[in-house]
Amino acid sequence: MRALPIAVVAAAAALTLTACDSGGDSSSSDSGKKASAASSAAASTACKIDQIGIQVGPANAAPAAGDTGNVPVTLTNKGTECTLQGFPAVTVQDGGKSTDVPEEKAANPPKLTLAKSGTASFTITYVRGTAGDGKSLDATALKISLPGAATAQSFKWSYGPVAGKTGASDPNASVSSFQPAGD
Missing domain, CATH: 2.60.40 (Immunoglobulin-like)
Structure with missing residues (x-):
């Protein structure tokens, strides 16, 4: 029976951490844009x-x-x-x-x-x-x-x-x- 309360606490903690991310963190979207730009730059410099x-x-x-x-x-x-x-x-x-x-x-x-x-x-x-x-x-x-x-x-x-x-x-x-x- 003890496993049930621990599982409930773990699930609640996971939901809480997920809820903290509002999706508005500009640094993660900026790094995604930078990675995409770097990938495009690498493709444009590839030998043809x-x-x-x-x-x-x-x-x-x-x-x-x-x-x-x-x-x-x-x-x-x-x-x-x-x-x-x-x-x-x-x-x-x-x-x-x-x-x-x-x-x-x-x-x-x-x-x-x-x-x-x-x-x-x-x-x-x-x-x-x-x-x-x-x-x-x-x-x-x-x-x-x-x-x-x-x-x-x-x-x-x-x-x-x-x-x-x-x-x-x-x-x-x-x-x-x-x-x-x-x-």
């Missing part, structure tokens, strides 16, 4: 793919099935200062089939600011598959987009089939986060 030059390779291509290859990708800012944070979206394609390359699990992406003509890079690491094998994607094209962007740029993939872990739609590949490049 149409202002970035992209160079794929030269690669350390995997020579045979089962070997690992690395494809470096260099980005050069052709516009005003902008920021990159996170991972690029990378898709490998074979005609009508396409599959996303997953992000490197252990990476902790830094936030990079690119001045005009500044450079950054990332690396696509893949295991070469066997052409015509049902577990491999006979990749012929590569699509790259920047974080939060809907548009992508396409490039030729000439590094052989990409092995799948369990099938062609589960590539044995990864993409690193953006890293500073150059001086």
Whole structure:
């Protein structure tokens, strides 16, 4: 029977604390506005793919099935200062089939600011598959987009089939986060 009075007191205390907030505290609404403005500012300074030059390779291509290859990708800012944070979206394609390359699990992406003509890079690491094998994607094209962007740029993939872990739609590949490049 003692539990009932304690529950009633706890409920009454919770209602009392809730009733104390009139909703007129300007500091909480101001901080919400500031967070929204900061989010908008970050989005407006994000690098746009149409202002970035992209160079794929030269690669350390995997020579045979089962070997690992690395494809470096260099980005050069052709516009005003902008920021990159996170991972690029990378898709490998074979005609009508396409599959996303997953992000490197252990990476902790830094936030990079690119001045005009500044450079950054990332690396696509893949295991070469066997052409015509049902577990491999006979990749012929590569699509790259920047974080939060809907548009992508396409490039030729000439590094052989990409092995799948369990099938062609589960590539044995990864993409690193953006890293500073150059001086």
